[in-house]
Amino acid sequence: MVRIVLDAGHGGKDPGAVANGLKEKDLTLSIVKHIGRLLSEYEGVEVHYTRTDDRFLELSERAAIANKLNADYFISVHINAGGGTGFESYIYNGNVSQATIAYQNVIHAEIMKAIGNVKDRGKKRANYAVLRQTKMPALLTENLFIDNANDAAKLKSEQFLLQVAHGHVQGIAKVFGLKKKASSSTPEQKPTGVLYRVQVGAFANRENAERLVEELKKKGYPAIIV
Ligand SMILES: [Zn+2]
Structure with missing residues (x-):
């Protein structure tokens, strides 16, 4: 069993970076919840969170949660600020x-593969x-810049946050050799009853796939490339 701790940056009295009508603490929580839900489609993985609601936690508490659980991996999700654009990731120096x-x-x-046309x-x-x-x-991932108008426009889209989460999950699955559950009809949302996933198209050319995703998004359908 692979034990993963997901850490949504900031929370409660600490909003993190704030700009363009967005708060870092909300975006990080949203992404982390998407990651957890997508990971639940895989076998042999146990997901824990440092927080699942809008609360403040000291940095040392976050690390302590993972240490106490004897986790196999810790991922902290953040949104960048301070002038710039794009995605970057950090490990300890x-x-x-x-x-x-x-x-x-x-x-x-x-x-990077999952989020498309974003600066690396x-x-x-x-x-x-x-x-x-x-x-x-x-x-620790820094997922675009909240104070950059173009990046913020992307971060305002739940679809984009889902793509960010999907990238994290693809990476985690690859690293730990996770396999999808046999009954992998796990719905993207969880209302009551059964949900069926609809596939609209399969393309050899990624650009064509991206075009269709754009078109579906314009029409208000959540869509991702897998
Ligand atoms: Zn942060």
């Missing part, structure tokens, strides 16, 4: 395991508390 580096390589690439700011290292204090391999 001190001593880290080979697994930490390998997981970042794989997951970073899968997220690179795989970075920093002395962030949650990365330093967690005892297992850990990754």
Whole structure:
């Protein structure tokens, strides 16, 4: 059983970065919940959260949750700010395991693949508390810039947040060799009763797939490329 701890950055009295009518703490929670739900379609994985609602947690508490659970992996999700655009990921800039580096390589690439036309700011290292204090391999993702108008427009779309989550999940699945559950008809949303997933098209050319996704989104349908 692979045990993953998902950490939605900020929360409660700490909104994180705020701009363009968006709060980092809301976006991170939304992405993390999508990640958890998508991961539930896989076998052999146990998902834990540092928070599932709008509450404040110290950075050390977040790391402590993962350490206490003896988790296999810790992922902290953030939104960037301060002028710039695009996606970047971080691991600790001190001593880290080979697994930490390998997981970042794989997951970073899968997220870039999933979010389409977004600037790749690179795989970075920093002395962030949650990365330093967690005892297992850990990754922190900075998913676009809340104070950049173009990035913010993307972050306002639930569809885009789902794509971000999908990238994280593709990476996690690859890293840990996770297999989809046999009855993988897990619905994207969970109302009562059964939901059926509809496939609209299959394309050899990614551009064609992207065009269809754009068209469906314009019509108000949630769509992702898998
Ligand atoms: Zn943050």
